[in-house]
Amino acid sequence: MDFVAGAIGGVCGVAVGYPLDTVKVKIQTEPKYRGIWHCVWDTYHQERVRGFYRGLSLPVCTVSLVSSVSFGTYHHCLAHICRFRYGSPEAKPAKPDITLSGFASGLVRVFLTSPTEVAKVRLQTQTQTQQRRPSASWPSAAPPMCPAPPACSVPGPKYRGPLHCLATVAREEGLRGLYKGSSALLFRDGHSFATYFLSYAILCEQLTPTGHSQPDVLGVLVAGGCAGVLAWTVATPMDVIKSRLQADGQGQRRYRGLLHCVVTSVREEGPRVLFKGLTLNCCRAFPVNMVVFVAYEAVLRLIRGLST
Template sequence: MTEKKKDKVLHSLVAGLVAGGVEATITYPTEYVKTQLQLDGSSGTKRFKGPIDCAIKTVQEKGVFGLYKGLSALVIGTAAKAGVRFLTYDQLKTLLQDENGKVSGPRSMLAGLGAGMVEAITVVTPTETIKTKLIHDQTRAQPQYNGLVHGVTKIIANEGLGGIYRGLFPVMMRQGANQAVRFSTYSTLKQEFQKYSGPPGQPLPALVTFGIGAIAGTVTVYATMPLDVIKTKMQGLKAKELYRNSFHCGWKVLKEEGLFAFWKGATPRLSRLLFSGGIIFTVYEQVMTGLKKIDGTKI
């Protein structure tokens, strides 16, 4: 590998790690509420009327920091998965680009699909499972987990390593679909804006990058929400008792809760991805630009 390629790989990894950590910390309360809404009713009892009611009850019962339960697991996981995601996407995009260095929409979607699958296997499944169990544990009369390390230790002790890889299949499907839709939408819109933004290769203004990322996040939410609902239910504390597999889970949701249950939690997830798409792409682009300037490479 040449020095220039090594720099590009390192830049992608570092920028992705920073972008993921910043995005997760800012948007976590919406992820908490989304997860609670998706788990609500799994045991036959509904506690929340909607996202606002969920947020208010959580603050009343557990204080403001109750909305940040499981944050450490998601920050670590989001930083790592963003690093893996952007690194994998950039490498696949390089392989799929044409002789002019351009990547078509379908090829960008393929690169995003590959990036999503890789991040699902290496990072997302264990961190999302841990986060979901930590959040679900808060609904118990007497929570069993005292934090990230204690929670992970007990989960592995009770369920083995498979306990933190619960829901691997739906996570792979969701992450693959997420990144295929997100990257193809972002890449297509970015190329269109760059046609009118000045000289080729010129970085887009941060506000434009944020707007494009937000649009990509919105499209992603509604296209992949059913997979996210199944993923969350398969990672709940009682998933082993309630569902035989992901397909059985999907059938039970449809049968017992109705078609629109597949979009339960869409509002807080949209709130998160609307901003997370803007934040993560903006921070990523800015960090990449900064790293290239530090290294003295041509932008």
């Protein structure tokens, strides 16, 4: 039940949050943007609405599996810990039990998400090149010595789509290229998912009405949204480094590894660079995780109702 509910909740979350995720990645990897609205306007001006959804198809195809593994791993780990410590998987877990299960959930998902994150970041950060045509109004002093081509074309985008991106990265950079930034991803997802599930459990407990075993829909919305914000607050520094490492393959490479990326980024842009996109992450996390947990809890209740 947890695997199915997690899959459906994850897909709903991606549908809500992907455009803001694109803006977040662009802000983290491209210093030219002065802020959120500058990035939004520039992306829309250059690529229209389509630019906000670059690389979406692969996350949609894979997020159900990833979210299913995340929620399923969390609940299975929690059940095993409760069985080992209290003699029953149905026993009420303590906060360290929830934290450890959430941490395990974050670590497991890294092996599935790293290649898709690489493709997503590469597609989100590549700009859509356009053909340049000579202006008809520009006067010419003399005819050209040799025939000029009708248009000076610039090569198109390097990656034509998610699968082409993955194939290109694998061919040019090997298997290591598909797992570029995975060290930062491990640091990001481990403690952020521990925070995610722990804060959700605490808030659900606080928001459950007296005499009930679970919060109502409003309580789930608030708990899910706040859990997402708290998780991204602790995840953003490593998310910045992860995005920069994964984008660092288009042209000359700048970073030799995680530590070099951290040191170089802080030296060039100051410590504030580690919190680039934090406001956007939090703004995106609240509605996305409201949807994720409401869908997750609704599917769980539906399955339980059908099975009884």
